[in-house]
Amino acid sequence: xxxxxxxxxxxWVLPLSSHAAGAPADLQAxxxxxxxxxxxxxxxxxxxxxxxxxKPITLQASGEVIIRSATDDPVLTIESNNVTVSxxxxxxxxxxxxxxxxxxxxxxxxxxxxxxxxxGTGIQLLESSFNQLRNIRVTGHVLDPSEVAADIGHDHSxxxxxxxxxxxxxxxxxxxxxxxxxRSHQNQIIGNQILNLFDGIYLESSQExxxxxxxVAKSRYGIHLMGTSSTRIANNIGNGNVTGAMLMDTxxxxxxxxxxxxxxxxxxxxGILLFSxxxxxxxxxxxxxxxxxxxxxxxxxxxxxxxxxxxxxxxMQVKDTADNQLMSNQFVSNVIQAQAQDSKADSFDGNYWDNxxxxxxxxxxxxxxxxxxxxxxLALTDAVPPYQLFFQSPGFVFLExxxxxxxxxxxxxxxxxxxVIQDDLEGQQEATVxxxxxxxxxxxxxxxxxxxxxxxxx
Amino acid sequence: MKKWKMAIISLFGMGLLLMGCGKxxxxxxxxxxxxxxxxxxHMMVANDHNATQILLNDGRALKFDDIGCMNxxxxxxxVEHVHTQFVRDYNTDEWLKAEDASFVYDASFSTPMxxxxxxxxxxxxxxxxxxxxxxxxxxxxxxxxxHGWARNMTQNHGHGDANHAGEGQQHGTQDSNSMHGNTxxxxxxx
Amino acid sequence: MxxxxxxxxxxxxxxxxxxxxxxxxxxxxxxxxxxxxxSRSYLEGYTYTTGTMLxxxxxxxxxxxxxxxxxxLTAEKEEGSWQLLSTYSLTTTSxxxxxxxxxxxxxxxxxxxxxxxxxxxxxxxxAGFTFSTLLFLLSFSICIILMFLGIAMLIGAMSKNRWQALxxxxxxxxxxxxxxxxxxxxxxxxxxxTWIKPVLQVVTLFNPAEFVRLFSVVWLGGGSIFGPEYYKxxxxxxxxxxxxxxxxxxxxxxxxxxxxxxFVWERKRSHD
Numbered sequence: 001x002x003x004x005x006x007x008x009x010x011x012w013v014l015p016l017s018s019h020a021a022g023a024p025a026d027l028q029a030x031x032x033x034x035x036x037x038x039x040x041x042x043x044x045x046x047x048x049x050x051x052x053x054x055k056p057i058t059l060q061a062s063g064e065v066i067i068r069s070a071t072d073d074p075v076l077t078i079e080s081n082n083v084t085v086s087x088x089x090x091x092x093x094x095x096x097x098x099x100x101x102x103x104x105x106x107x108x109x110x111x112x113x114x115x116x117x118x119x120g121t122g123i124q125l126l127e128s129s130f131n132q133l134r135n136i137r138v139t140g141h142v143l144d145p146s147e148v149a150a151d152i153g154h155d156h157s158x159x160x161x162x163x164x165x166x167x168x169x170x171x172x173x174x175x176x177x178x179x180x181x182x183r184s185h186q187n188q189i190i191g192n193q194i195l196n197l198f199d200g201i202y203l204e205s206s207q208e209x210x211x212x213x214x215x216v217a218k219s220r221y222g223i224h225l226m227g228t229s230s231t232r233i234a235n236n237i238g239n240g241n242v243t244g245a246m247l248m249d250t251x252x253x254x255x256x257x258x259x260x261x262x263x264x265x266x267x268x269x270x271g272i273l274l275f276s277x278x279x280x281x282x283x284x285x286x287x288x289x290x291x292x293x294x295x296x297x298x299x300x301x302x303x304x305x306x307x308x309x310x311x312x313x314x315x316m317q318v319k320d321t322a323d324n325q326l327m328s329n330q331f332v333s334n335v336i337q338a339q340a341q342d343s344k345a346d347s348f349d350g351n352y353w354d355n356x357x358x359x360x361x362x363x364x365x366x367x368x369x370x371x372x373x374x375x376x377x378l379a380l381t382d383a384v385p386p387y388q389l390f391f392q393s394p395g396f397v398f399l400e401x402x403x404x405x406x407x408x409x410x411x412x413x414x415x416x417x418x419x420v421i422q423d424d425l426e427g428q429q430e431a432t433v434x435x436x437x438x439x440x441x442x443x444x445x446x447x448x449x450x451x452x453x454x455x456x457x458x
Numbered sequence: 459m460k461k462w463k464m465a466i467i468s469l470f471g472m473g474l475l476l477m478g479c480g481k482x483x484x485x486x487x488x489x490x491x492x493x494x495x496x497x498x499x500h501m502m503v504a505n506d507h508n509a510t511q512i513l514l515n516d517g518r519a520l521k522f523d524d525i526g527c528m529n530x531x532x533x534x535x536x537v538e539h540v541h542t543q544f545v546r547d548y549n550t551d552e553w554l555k556a557e558d559a560s561f562v563y564d565a566s567f568s569t570p571m572x573x574x575x576x577x578x579x580x581x582x583x584x585x586x587x588x589x590x591x592x593x594x595x596x597x598x599x600x601x602x603x604x605h606g607w608a609r610n611m612t613q614n615h616g617h618g619d620a621n622h623a624g625e626g627q628q629h630g631t632q633d634s635n636s637m638h639g640n641t642x643x644x645x646x647x648x
Numbered sequence: 649m650x651x652x653x654x655x656x657x658x659x660x661x662x663x664x665x666x667x668x669x670x671x672x673x674x675x676x677x678x679x680x681x682x683x684x685x686x687s688r689s690y691l692e693g694y695t696y697t698t699g700t701m702l703x704x705x706x707x708x709x710x711x712x713x714x715x716x717x718x719x720x721l722t723a724e725k726e727e728g729s730w731q732l733l734s735t736y737s738l739t740t741t742s743x744x745x746x747x748x749x750x751x752x753x754x755x756x757x758x759x760x761x762x763x764x765x766x767x768x769x770x771x772x773x774x775a776g777f778t779f780s781t782l783l784f785l786l787s788f789s790i791c792i793i794l795m796f797l798g799i800a801m802l803i804g805a806m807s808k809n810r811w812q813a814l815x816x817x818x819x820x821x822x823x824x825x826x827x828x829x830x831x832x833x834x835x836x837x838x839x840x841x842t843w844i845k846p847v848l849q850v851v852t853l854f855n856p857a858e859f860v861r862l863f864s865v866v867w868l869g870g871g872s873i874f875g876p877e878y879y880k881x882x883x884x885x886x887x888x889x890x891x892x893x894x895x896x897x898x899x900x901x902x903x904x905x906x907x908x909x910x911f912v913w914e915r916k917r918s919h920d
Contacts, residue, residue, distance in 0.1 A: 144492065204572070205611045220502060227572065227611035242492075248499065249611065264869070267876040268495045268502065275500055289693070291872045297500070311695050313873040335699040335870070355696060380833070381875070386845040387833065388875035392699050392865070393858065394706040395828040433771055435779040440767020443786070447761035450753060454663025493876045517842035 027051060027067075031059070042088070049075035049090075053083050061087030069094050074103045074124075081106045089115040095142075095173035100124035100180060104131060117141060121176030122197065125184040132188045138178040140197040140219070177202040178219065181209065189214060199224040200241065203231060211236060221246040222260070225253065233258060242266040244290070246273045253280040263290040264313065270295045271312065274302065282307060293334065296321050308421045309334060313391075317378060318343050318410070327351060330419050335392060340410035341375040341382075348373070352416040360417050371412040376403045486511055486544045486553040487519040498527040499571060507548045507576065508569050510556075513541045525561075526573030526607055545577035548587060552579065557599045560584035564594040565610045572611035575602075651742040651749070658750020661720065668754060671712050676762040678704065683766050683776055692778060694870030698785075702864060705789055706857055709759070710825055713796040714803060714817040717751040721804025722813045740914045744805070748797055748906065755793045759786070788864050795856035795898060798905030805912040824855050845877055856901055863894050 027047050034040045036055045044063025050073035053059065069075045069092045076090060083106065092101035100121035104111070105128055112134040116122045122138035125131060178194035178201055181187060185207045192214045194200040200216030201223045203209060208230045215237045216222035222238030225231055227249045236258045238244030244260030247253055260271035270292035272285065277299040285307045287293040293312035294304070297319045304326040309315040315334035318324075320342045327350040331337040337353055340346075350366070358367035377400065381388045390396040489505040496503055497520040503509050510528040512520045516539070522528040525545055532540065543556035559577045562584050567574040578584035581596070588594040597605065662668050682701060724730040733743065763777075763786050770776015777785070799820060807813035823831070832851065836844050852858045863885055865871065871882035884890050 227609070242502065246501070248501075249609075264872055267493060267872045267874070267879050267882075268500070269872060273500060295500075311693070313694060313870055333696040335694060335696055335873075337696075384836075384841070384844060385875055386848055386877045387829075388873070389848055389852065389862070389878060390829045390833075391873050392703060393829050393861065394703045395826050395830060397703055398826050399830050436767050436777060436782055437771045439779060439782055440764045440771070443760040443764030443767065445764075447757040447764060450659065450757045451663050451761075454659050454754075490876070490879070493879045495876070514841070516840055 031057070049073070050077065051075065052077045052079065053085075054079050056080055056082035058084040059086070059088070060084075061089075065089060066091060068092075069101070072097060074099045075101045077103045077105070078109055078111075079105045080109075082108045084110040084112075085114065086110075086112045087114070090117070092116070092118040092120065095119045100176065104128050107131065110134070111136065115139075118176065118197075119173050121178075121180050122194070123179045125179075125181045125187060127183045128181075129185040129187060131184070132190070133179060133192060134188075134190050136179075136192040138192065138194045138197065140175055140178070140195065142173045142175045142196070174198075175220070177224075178216065181206045185209065188212075194219060199246075200238070202226070203228045206231070208232075210234075215239070216241060216244075222263075224248075225250045228253065230254075232256075237261070238263065238271075240265070242269045243273050244271045244287075246275075247277045247280070248273075248275045249277075250280065251278045253277065255280065255282045255285060257284045257286075259286045259288070260290060260293075261286075261288050266291070271309075273297075274299045277302060281305075286310075287312065292317055295319075296324065299324060304329060306421060308332070309337075314339060316340075316373075318346065318373070319378065321346055328416070328420050330354075330421050332419070336377070337371075338373040339375060339378045340373040341378045343410050346410070348410065348412045349414045350416060351412050352419045353412070354419070356415050358415060358417055365417050366414040367417055369415075371415045372409045373411060374400055374403065375410065376400050484513045484542050486513070486542075487521075489521060494521045496521065496523040496527050498522060498530050499524075501570060504570070505551075507546045507551050509546055510577075511544045511553075513544070514539045515541045524569050524571035524573050525575050525577060526569070526571050526609065528556075529573075529602070529607055547579040547583070548576045549583060550579070554579050556602075559599065561597040561599070561602060562588055562594040563597060563605065564591070565608065566593065572609040573607060574610050575605075650736075650738050651746040654738075654743055654746025655750040655753070658720070658747055659753055662716075662750065662754030663757075665716075665720075667716060667719070668758060671716060672758045672761055675708065675712070675758060676765055678708065679762045679766045680769060683770055684773065692781065694865055694868040694873075698781065698868060701785055702788065702861060705785070705792065706825060706861060709789055709792045710796045710857060711818070711821045712758075713755055713793050714800045714821055715814070716755065717747075717797055717800035718804035718807065718813040718817050719810055720751060721747060721801065722807050722810050726809050734917065740910050740917060744801055744906065744910050744913060748801055751800070752794060752797055755797070756790055759789045759793070763789075784864075784868070788860070791860050791898065792857070795860060795901055798902045798909070799856075801909040802905050802912065805909040805916070824857050828855060828858065849881075853897070856898075859894075859897065863890075866890075 027042065028051055030042070031040055031051060031053060034057045036057060039058040039060055041060045041062050042065045044061070044065060046066045046068065048070040049067050050069070050071055051067060053076070065087065066089045067075055072094060075092050076085070076088070078085070090101050097120050100123055101116050101118045102111070102114070102123045104123065104125045107128055107130045109128070109131045111123070111132065114136045116136065116138045118138065119141055123133065123136065175198040177199045178197040179189055179192065181203045183205045186209060188210045189201060190210070190212045194214065194216045196218045198219065199221045200219045201211055201214060203224070204226045206228050209228070210232045211223060211234070212232070213235045217239045219241045221243045222241045223233055223236060223245045225247045229251045231250065231253045233245065233253065233255045234257055238258070238260045240262050242263065244263050245255060245258065247255070255272070263269040263271050269290065271287035271290040271294060272282065273295045274280070275297050279301045282302065282304045283306050287307060288310045290312045292314045293309040294307070294316045296302070296317070298321065300322045302324045304324065305328050307329045309329060310332045312334045314336045315331045316338040318338070318340040322344040324346045326346065326348050330352045332354045337355065340348070353371045356367060356371045357369060359369045360366060361368050377391070377396075489503055489509050491505040492502065494503040495501060501523045503521045503523045508524055510522045510525045512522070512528060512531065514520065520531065522531065528543060532543070544553045545556045545559050546553055554577065559579065560581045561575050561577050563575045565574050567576060569575065576587065578587060584596055588596060682704065724733075763782060767777060767782050800817070803813055803816050803820065807816055832848065836847060839847065852862070862874070865873070866882050866885040871886060874882060885894070
């Protein structure tokens with residue numbers, strides 16, 4: 001992986017004129033010659049784009065085939081149905097271009113085993129349906145401004161005025177999406193890897209797409225749905241993005257068995273965010289080490305079950321929601337387990353909270369003491385965001401506890417007594433047992449020594 | 459006691475400084491890309507022509523990723539606390555007072571939340587944009603209040619969207635309008 | 649040289665003081681309890697356990713430091729040993745600095761005992777602190793002790809006797825630890841919105857419990873929880889400059905409180 005990217009970087013720096021060196025005849029001509037249904041095998045080598053496929057053929061690489069951008073057009077455009085493309089490497093150095101490295105405009109195409117290096121968007125599906133995108137790797141090569149120069153210093157931005165134009169047009173490359181679907185339906189996006197892009201997988205006004213076993217890392221939103229319905233998101237992994245999965249204006253989505261880990265570095269990050277989502281199902285997701293595990297706002301009629309929310313700074317935030325059902329979820333070792341505000345007719349009953357002082361008198365495996373989700377922090381910081389500085393301040397914890405003895409708190413009235421999901425988080429600390437012991441013993445020795453020196457009489 | 463004196467002195471100093479600032483005309487606050495999120499839809503606000511902001515009378519700046527979100531906020535919270543609404547010129551990204559800007563709407567224009575409205579610093583550039591695109595309705599700030607604020611990315615995207623393929627693949631989804639109706643009524647009850 | 653002798657004397661007095669042992673017992677008990685209570689040991693990073701640990705350390709340690717050390721100063725006055733010492737050519741500075749270092753050592757030994765024991769017990773029961781967490785909590789506690797020792801010295805210098813020190817100490821503790829957010833939120837509700845953030849930032853510098861806590865959370869990787877408002881500060885804290893800045897800030901704090909203590913003590917001395 002590292003090796004290939006190094007090699008790729010070297011190639012990148014080389015002048016583009018060398019690209020056609022040793023390449024056989026014009027690739028586009030080869031494609032144009034092929035009859036529909038035919039298989040075009042591209043010999044190993046480096047080629048200059050753009051390529052355009054307008055008939056149902058199979059495009060196959062034999063060995064390492066690299067195609068580079070040479071004009072302002074996408075490296076590869078598919079404008080046909082039933083095209084199969086596999087094994088290519090597409091390298092795109094165009095910046096701020098509205099069209100992706102690979103543009104698909106057609107149905108029933110299969111695109112697999114493609115490796116894309118891009119300065120913009122990786123793959124675009126425009127009004128295209130029934131396509132399959134499998135085992136594609138999209139890597140974005142635009143660095144964040146913070147990665148170039150971490151801005152250090154004062155934050156009195158509130159009164160800073162904008163005097164100079166903030167942006168020189170065309171100079172700064174902007175990240176594009178990994179896989180971008182617009183008004184495209186029933187596509188399958190399976191087993192792809194996406195790194196360092198804007199939104200990993202972006203779906204807009206699209207229906208019944210299947211997104212499975214993809215991995216998105218270091219991007220803005222791992223999976224971003226805008227106005228979709230019946231999308232199925234299963235077994236994906238989001239790691240270190242701003243937000244793992246962002247579902248907006250979406251209905252009847254199914255989000256199951258995904259893992260969203262370590263979305264925590266951005267001050268607005270969360271594992272899964274649901275905004276204006278209806279009648280969707282979130283089940284069996286593993287949400288670990290995020291800033292906020294699960295965020296729900298203005299969403300109704302969703303079912304959130306069997307999810308494990310572990311080690312997040314805030315396990316779950318719920319705001320302005322109604323008629324959702326949350327049960328059998330497991331909240332373990334989040335700094336704050338859950339906060340809820342203005343939630344109406346939601347059911348939070350029957351989740352497991354590891355810090356609950358549970359008490360089961362009648363032996364029904366449910367605690368008779370309820371678990372309360374304190375809205376105080378959420379309400380306060382919503383009104384005045386700077387008060388987020390008081391997060392877990394000892395005095396704030398004290399203040400919050402004063403407010404928690406109120407009437408209409410949102411609560412889990414029947415918390416589970418024992419966890420429902422077994423997870424595999426242990427093991428990492430075995431290695432340090434020896435060191436811990438040594439440190440403990442050292443500290444004890446140190447204290448005994450000084451106590452002895454102290455009480456000893458000369 | 460020393461620290462108290464210092465605290466009081468520095469508070470006063472800070473106060474004087476801020477009062478000095480307060481006398482200037484309200485200035486838009488810079489968008490910090492990757493830090494600022496929309497106060498309505500929670501998406502990150504990109505530092506581009508789509509960003510808008512509201513300065514409240516108390517000096518608080520609310521940022522939005524789309525002019526539609528700004529409208530939504532004003533709709534929910536009213537405008538009595540609003541000092542200035544800022545939008546950005548499509549071409550130069552410079553901040554403009556919304557009252558002074560011209561707007562062009564077309565359902566096919568791509569904006570972060572799909573409201574499809576671009577803002578321009580004057581009527582001439584807006585008209586030029588309409589000409590270049592060959593589509594779009596020119597609007598003034600006053601026209602915006604009569605605008606339907608339809609979005610081009612709801613789940614059943616079919617309405618009036620002429621040029622999209624796969625019409626036949628639209629499967630029965632629930633009516634998005636009813637959903638929006640729900641959230642709206644929910645909002646007003648708060 | 650005087651300073652060294654005073655510090656040694658302080659150490660001896662500290663460990664002959666039954667209060668030290670009761671605090672040691674309390675602290676040890678509470679670390680052990682905290683460690684044993686959790687069903688699983690998720691202790692890396694900023695989690696429920698580390699968050700709770702920070703909170704409890706912040707409740708207990710400042711109070712312990714303020715009481716033990718200010719009492720040790722007032723005791724000198726009440727028992728007349730200061731009158732005796734001041735007949736030697738002992739400067740207030742070396743006396744108070746000696747007291748400071750001596751007390752610091754006593755308190756550090758107390759928490760070392762607590763953490764040391766919990767480290768070992770954790771291994772025996774098979775669920776305890778990890779190495780890095782233990783080290784982190786230790787550094788955090790030492791930091792809190794050093795900061796609040798300065799305050800304690802000032803309280804000790806200002807008070808005539810234990811009762812005064814107790815009253816003053818508890819009220820300062822209550823103000824800085826318990827009432828801090830409540831007071832700030834109510835006071836800041838009277839200032840214009842744009843002042844809130846700058847004022848919060850400035851006053852935080854005057855509360856060692858708060859800035860040590862903030863730095864620690866950032867250090868644990870939890871800085872993003874403070875939201876976009878403090879994004880740049882968090883980034884800065886996280887950089888090497890941040891660590892240097894933090895150490896400088898701590899140093900300034902200790903120096904200022906110690907200078908104030910010396911000033912007060914000196915004035916009382918001349919009044920005698």
